[in-house]
Amino acid sequence: MKQVYFFIIQIILIKVLSLFPDFIERYYSNGLYLYLSKISRLLLGWIPISIGDIAYVVLILLVLRWLFINRIGFFKNWKSNGLTIFGFISMLYLLFHFLWGLNYYRIPLHEKIGIEKEYTKEQLQNLTFKLIAKTNQLQLKIEKEHYKKVVFNYSEQQMYEMAPNGYHNLPKPLSHIQYQHKSIKSSIFSLPLSYMGFGGYLNPFTNEAQVNYLKPKYSSPLTICHEMAHQTGIASESDCNFIGFIAASQNKDVYFQYSAYAFALNYCLYNLEIMEEGSSATYKTYINKGVLENFNENKTFWKHYHSWIDTFFEYIYDSFLKMNQQKDGMESYSKFIGLLINYDLKHEIIHAN
Template sequence: MKRRLKIRHIILGVLLLLVWTTQLSSVLATFYSQTVYPFISSILSSFSNLFPFAIGDLFIFLSITGVIVYPIYARLRKKTSWKKILLRDGEYLLWVYVWFYLAWGLNYSQKNFYQRTEIPYTAYTPENFQEFVDDYITQLNRSYTPINSINQDLIRKEAVRLYNQLGDSLGVHRPPHDHPRVKTMLFTPFISMVGVTGSMGPFFCEFTLNGDLLPVNYPATYTHELAHLLGITSEAEANFYAYQVCTRSQAMGIRFSGYFSVLGHVLGNAKRLLSEEEYEKLFKRIRPEIIELAKNNQAYWAAKYSPAVGAVQDWIYDLYLKGNKIESGRQNYSEVVGLLISYQEWKNK
């Protein structure tokens, strides 16, 4: 027993050292994200595809439950000291930590969008922002179509086709399978309370969507979470790829979902950068049907949201992102506008 325990601890120590070394080395991080991760994701997603439910959600739930319940159970039996109990809990959490980073989390240490694509960063100027917003609103209005249903098969086919098309030029992996299996979150009512519409399950390389998603949200959320499965960790980059994929689709509903998905980020940046008069002028250019849809969409999610629970989740996720080299935390989502402007300037040149 002692020999096996020692071997287990040595393996754990080696894996921890590997994780920390990779996080500090750009060469190792690049090797992981470009060579190791595609292989790992193919294996793990093939396994998770065998199950109709989100096994990652179940694993997280059981792990949290186990870490809390085990000390109580062990002490009730009065055969284990608190020291051993806490050491066992701590070791289990370290194994989960290693699994998280080796299975997906080391992608946080890879090169960012600008480094991967060699597209230069373009700083905001009144001119380029105005040009971007003018073109965006024109395309948003032009793409508008009522979306009353979700065609999951079409969305999957379009997402796989377009990620395969764009992968090489835009620095993102191609899907590991032609039929990536999206799953519904196990705890949808609770997830809606904290305002989460989708997630990437790193432990088994599966991506999940909130069961309450509206038809207009579904295509953009699907392609956003698929971007995470393809190794993208930045929320801004995932928004960018979802936008690029959806707005290139020939399916009108998917295309509109892509434009609509960044409307809040665009308006938020416009309100911050433009004068009140310029903002009002810009806002009035948006089709009234789209404004009404945005209001209804906001009201729909607000009715499900719990401010108290949501605030805790926001705080935890903000710390999580900042702890994994996303310095802007949850504000990272809105940085998609900067990526879109840089991409537009690069295309124009």
């Protein structure tokens, strides 16, 4: 029964720690975690394949092997088998929070940089027009014709090498976010990730940023920068979308900039629809056809893999986020628009040249 008691003690301890975000911020996120993540990325970042993905495969095989060995009389020995499963889950719970998960309970980013999260419809409309102008400008700069979708000729590895440049150029209010020791890799689970509806993920046990290399390449720079934000110790999905946008837009490479602005524009159109169905149609008339082609490319890709599987995993991940201080669940991804609106109002970072 000690496994049960240990697990209960862990849960209570995490709940208590969650009440002290200043403590988490100072001693974990800007203390212990920096050393843990540095060690992980130094040890594994240079290896071209995902060690975390391989570890998951091995773990799944070991679990299946254990179930097969214990299949006879499994329920008869329910107490012994149950305690073994409980102990395994307890160990994963401990490692998850120790290696990365406590970052869910740190001080929210908007509080640290002194901006609000809420916004008005008028502010959303103004940002949408600014993003349309900037995205159109970048699309024309790359493809020269307004009707051509942006095509990336970079390999995944080239984008992984280029991505940290944006983090080196973060503006002063965000300069405390430091990215060192690259560990970005294509996931061997890219096909399952596509069916699950995920563009990438951070392995919390190995601190490797995993990218789904099958999805449309124009969206990859933003995804890479998003997962890199998780590596810096930012857990909130809205905060990572915001930092990912800033990092990609501050990259000197025009393709990274396009990925950032197209991503933010698409989310603005989505948020307009949430406010009033059909309201995004007017704005689309101002968007270059090539940009809309990229949007359709992305929509078609995810529609191709859509099934009950991604619906199921969306529900699971939505519940997981809500259990970890993100009350908006999956909707938290779109909440970064509020951060972007208020940050732009204060620092005026979005403008077409």
